[in-house]
Amino acid sequence: MENLREMFQVMTRRFGFLNKNCCSTGGYDISLVQSHILYEIDKQHKPSMQQIAETLGTDITTFSRQVQSLIKMNLVKKNTDPDDKRVSILSLTTEGVYIAESIDQQMNAYLNEVFSHMNEFERETVVRSIKLLNESMAKSSKCCTTPLG
Template identity: 35%
Template structure:
């Protein structure tokens, strides 16, 4: 199992290193977590990407300076902020998604349909188990 973890880590690291934008792996995790969402508080996103709030806040500040995300104060409670992607942030996430899809297409190019479906289904089951804490 550790072999799979290390292989995936190397694969993801290589994709990030090839990405032309100045975005770190933790920052990209935040951007991906915000993709298609505008209802997430800073606390929820920090939990989702498994970062302590201090580290998370620094990453959010950096992403704001780059113009990729924006903080919007909650109308009900001004202590809370919602995070959302800016137009530029959406562009960056779109480019990263295209890069990942391209790399996965290359990775799976030698596999037949059955092998690809088996891997896809296994990943979905494993992801569901991990998310549910089982």
């Protein structure tokens, strides 16, 4: 059997580079972690601080400060949940949405370029495989969840 880890290591490293490249797109000085925060806020529905921090596997105190800087940059808003005044609901500002979308476009453009080296059949196979992989990882209770959770 081939070395699974090696394949994954190479793939995720490459994807990591791509991610790093893309987040500094558009003149804005966004760090990789910040781009992930923007991405998740955009994706989740009215998320709280805890939720995003949990999703990203970031310590809540670190996350708190990252959000503060994103608010200063006017990319993220924070609203206290009316039902529970302890929790802060996060959302993107118009500018934040713009940045998040432009990063997303870049990423997808690059990924499409990568996929252009395959034929239609290969593309479909790969897409299905990644879905399968994600499902399997989700099923696995032992692994692949946040380090401290």
